[in-house]
Amino acid sequence: MAAAEFEEIVETFEFLEDWEDRYRHVIDLGREMDPLPEELHTEGAKVHGCASQVWMIPRVQGEGPEAVISFDGDSDALIVRGLIAVLRTRVNGETADTLSTLDITGELARLGLDKHLSAQRSNGLRAMVARVREIAESTARG
Secondary structure (H helix, E strand, O other): OHHHHHHHHHHHHHHOOOHHHHHHHHHHHHHHOOOOOHHHOOOOOEOOOOOOOEEEEEEEEOOHHHOEEEEEEEEOOHHHHHHHHHHHHHHOOEEHHHHHHOOHHHHHHOOOHHHHOOHHHHHHHHHHHHHHHHHHHHHHHO
């Protein structure tokens, strides 16, 4: 499911030639995402390495490599909320084993974001991807 939704974003990005329109689309995706309740904005949920405030909460169903992982997230910056939404679209619903080996950065590169984000935003996105991988690897090990 996650991969199919991500493919829709890839197709939309191919249709939207102007980067302003692509940024607006990413921001809209973030606006559509449910915000995390304020009580989940904890230090433990915080993703360090982001210029903005970012929180990611994993949801794990099952155990070991076949556990299904999803993330909820939030940020105080609209574009970053959008990046969380894009990331969630690609990774939510995948198994721990899949996420441990998936080239998430390569998948996101298909959108060209790596060429159009500021260095700080790129670092933040890398930190979010690292959090996904860390949770996946920890879950896969049991």
